[in-house]
Structure formats: C-alpha cells, structure tokens
Amino acid sequence: MNWISDWALPKIQTLFGAKRDVPENLWTKCPACEQMIFHRDLERGLHVCPHCGHHLRIGAIKRLDYTLDAGWQRIELPRAPADPLRFRDQRRYADRLRDAQTKIGMDDAVAVAHGAIEGRRAVVAAFEFAFMAGSMGAGVGEALVTAARLAVLQDAPLIVFTASGGARMQEGAVSLMQMPRTVIATRMVKEAGLPFFVVLCDPTTGGVTASFAMLGDVQIAEPGALIGFAGARVIEQTVRETLPEGFQRAEYLLEHGILDMVVPRGEMKATLARLISLLREPSLAPAEGDLAPALAEVAILPPTEPAQPGA
Template identity: 50%
Template sequence: MTWFKRDDNEIIPPDDHEVRTEGLWIKCEGCRKTVWKADIEANLQVCPNCGHHFKFNARQRVELLLEPGYELVDMDLVSTDPLEFCDLKPYKEQLKAAQKKTGLNDAIINAVGRIDDVDVVLSVMEYGFIGGSMGAVVGETIARAVDRSLATRNPLIIVSASGGARMMEGIASLMQLAKVSAGLARMDDEKIPYISIMTDPTFGGVTASFSMLGDLNIAEPGALIGFAGPRVIEQTIRQKLPEGFQRSEFLLEHGFLDAVVPRKEMKAYLAETLRWMTGKVSQAS
C-alpha cells in the first residue's frame, strides 16, 4: 500500500494513515524543553534532561515503594456532603467527577507491605482528587494507618501531595489536623518510627499538621512546600520573596527538612533509613 500521495508537489499522508503526534510530547516546566512523553514515563515521571519531577499518582507511588505482594487497605471510605456545599458546582458532583477520574473514593490510599526487609504501613495522597485536599475521609484514613502502626509497631510512612484542607467540608476538614496529630503523638510516645515524604505541592493544613511531624521529614527535588502560597505571602508582606522560596532545596538549607531525595533513589533511601530506625542494620549487613 502507498503511504503517501503527491498533490501539487507536496507529499500528503492519506486519511487511513494519518500521522498523530498530539499527546506524545510534553514541555518540561524545568528546562522548558519539549520531551518525548514515553521517555518521561520510563524515567518515573522525571525529566531525563534536567531532573524536573512531574506529578506521580498515588498508585504509582505505592508500586514504586513497596515490594510485590503489598495489600491495599481502608479503601471503602467515601466522603459525604455535610454542608451541602456548592460553589461553581455542587460538592457531590465534584466528588463523583474526581472518583471517576482517579478510580479512588478519595484523595488517599493506605497500604501495608514491605520496603526491602522492613514491614511498613504506607499512606499516599492523590493530588488528582480535588487537589489532594484533606477532608474527613483523608483524615480518617490516615488515622487508621496510625492505629495500624500502633497495633503492629511497624513504621508509618505518609507521602503528602495536597493543596490543604478541603473547604467544602468546613470544620469537619479542619478537625482532621488535630485528630491525625494526636495519633502521631501517640506513635512518638511508643517510639514507633514515622517518616514524612513531601511532594509537589504540599500546602495548607497538611503542612500545618502531619507532613511536618515526622521523625524524618524529607521531600522530592523542587517540591513546593508551605502553608500559604508565595503569591499570597508577597501580597501580604508587600516584599519580594527570595529566589526558590518554599522549594524543598530552600527548606533544606534553612533547616525545615532533613533531606531532599530524588524519586529514583527514594526506595533505597527509605530502606536504609528504616533498617537503622528499626535496628535491622546488623541483620542486613
């Protein structure tokens, strides 16, 4: 079959072999280069040119960190609409759209499994679900992860990706800050390790509660982390913020983080840290 025909000295592909390139390329926010999408996907959603970390969904994160054979738990919780909230569209419709888009009931996944030879409890937030906002279900799911860690004495890891508390649930959302923080205080009393991983972005009530309470607070490169956004801060204080303000590297330099770890190195970093925290260093060596 002839794949091309000539018309007025121009080569034109026939209709049954239309060349489609839409969606095959991505413009990197870091280096501003156009990158082949398959290359980014093969590199764990990290730009192969500059190392910019694209967003990584919750299921991908669980598969990256845990050994095969892990179990998803606490997946049956579903948000209600206690305030019958409506802005551009009713909250109930926003929930249904987010559930259809992500395949999740809410912006969180809990899993139990192993990182290398260490049993762990893992909570991962899903930014694609209403901006990873924390409502009653997210708070309760994390609280159950805390309870599971307390019952098994296995370390807890929470991966944050959130714009903050979910305004559509009002005070029911804000209550989760104290609820989860109280559970983490119990873990601290029992000396059970808790590692917090912050990804781009981590903001609002999530930063103001559990994401900054880890025994070890780490972040991915370039992650934007804070309470209020830089634009809001500049408008409030009427000053220009320093270069890189609220990025993970800036926070590490100023003592707000313990480490910045690239995505491809995260599992190995966690494995080594967990062995040290749980006293398994000698067994591994």
C-alpha cells in the same frame, strides 16, 4: 472507469490510507524546560525529566508502586460522610466529589497500602493531587488514622507522601478538624515506638503543612517541591517585602533547617529502606544513638562555595 473507483481506489486506500491507532500520550512536555519526553523514557526515569531533572507530579498508585516491593496490598478505607454540610457553590459538592471519584478511581485523595521496602515491612499512605487538589477532608483524615492504626497493628513504620493544596473548603470546619485528628494519628505511631516518615512532594501547602506533614521523625522532600502554608504572594503582601529566590522550595527549606534531606525520586526507595534499618535495627544504628552522621550521608545538601585562599 468503474473498476478504478470500485476496485483499485479502495485497494490503494487500504494499503496507504488506513488510519493507525496511535495513542495521544506518547510524548509529555516537561513543565520546567519544555522539552518533549517520550513516554517510555518518562516511565523508565520514574517521571523525572532526563533533560533538566524536574520531578513531574505522579499519582498515588504510581507512588506506591515506585516505593513498595512487588506484591504490596492496598487496604480498603472507611467511608466518610459524602457531603456533611450540603455545600454548594457553582456546583454541588456531592457532584464534584462524584466526578473526582469516577475520574481518578479512588474514594478520596489518599491511598493506603502495606508491604515491604527492600524487604523491610512498612505502611505507606500517598496523596493523590489530581483528586480535588489533594485537599484534606474527613475522608483523608479517616485514611491517615486508619494508616496509623495499621502501622501500630503490624509493628511497622508509617510513611506518608504528601501532595495537597490544604484543607477542603467544601467541608468547612469538618475539614479543619482533620488537622488535630491527623496529629493524634501521628502520636499513635510515635507512642508505639515506631518511626514516622514524611515525604513532602510538590506541592504541599495549607492545612496539611500546618498539621501532620511537619511532625515526621525524619522530614524528606523531593527536589524542587513547593512546600509552605500560605502562598508567596499573600506573604509578600503581608510582610511587604520581596521574598528571596527559591522561597518555599525544598532546597531553601533544607538550607534553613526545616527539612532533614532532599532525595531524588530514583533514590527514595533505597533511602527509606536505610532509614528504616537505622531506626528499627539497633545493630545497624550508630553506637551513641546519634543519627545525624548517618542522615548527613544520604542528605543532598546544596553545593558549597570553595573556600577562598586566606579565608
């Protein structure tokens, strides 16, 4: 019986029982419709659910790759003080920051790059929500100021993709001071006569919404993005009223005039390229300088009810 255990059984195990190295992330569950999406289909669709159209959250580097033409370059950002207040709760802030840097591979919650969008020069800053919920501290403020200076230097529009939980509580007043600082950064771009576009992604809340994120020359959002300052529960408890359905979602804000357009991820690059052409190339802009008709063409407005007879 030795030949069975010593020779035949190992051969059979080699042929039929060998374990294959199969990646664990081949399938992703859509958080909206809970359908399973194959990883290749997810990448092909720019991380938009093919079943329900839900826009899944993506990282800053992937955002830059989807937006800019091939060959874009990421810039090195100045380092901010790691722990200005020596903050500690259940863990030291310095340890939390170090863990996030190791896990994400970024120094802070914003990546800045320069390149072209369909041949049109641009500077793009993208928030990384996975980095401490995209919270805004001194590092984020420094990144946005650097992006603004680069845009002015290159005579290029500045585009910021926001995805943030607000100010970073571990930096206290230092974090709050980034609100006026980022507003000043936007003024640098506008005073140079350059367009400033903001693309609000899911979620954009707190101090980011209350500062530079609402100061774009054109305000854009991805479908279904959560956008607001305080949470819906806090607002309901304050006003003691039930909020309408879809409150703080991109489509609701578009309907009420807070946004200029809601653009699906697959059309974002072409839309930004067209807006840059309209604002940077006078020959392509409307003769009277009114961009409203042009913006209306690319805006995705909520469906309107058909007119009733006799109305």
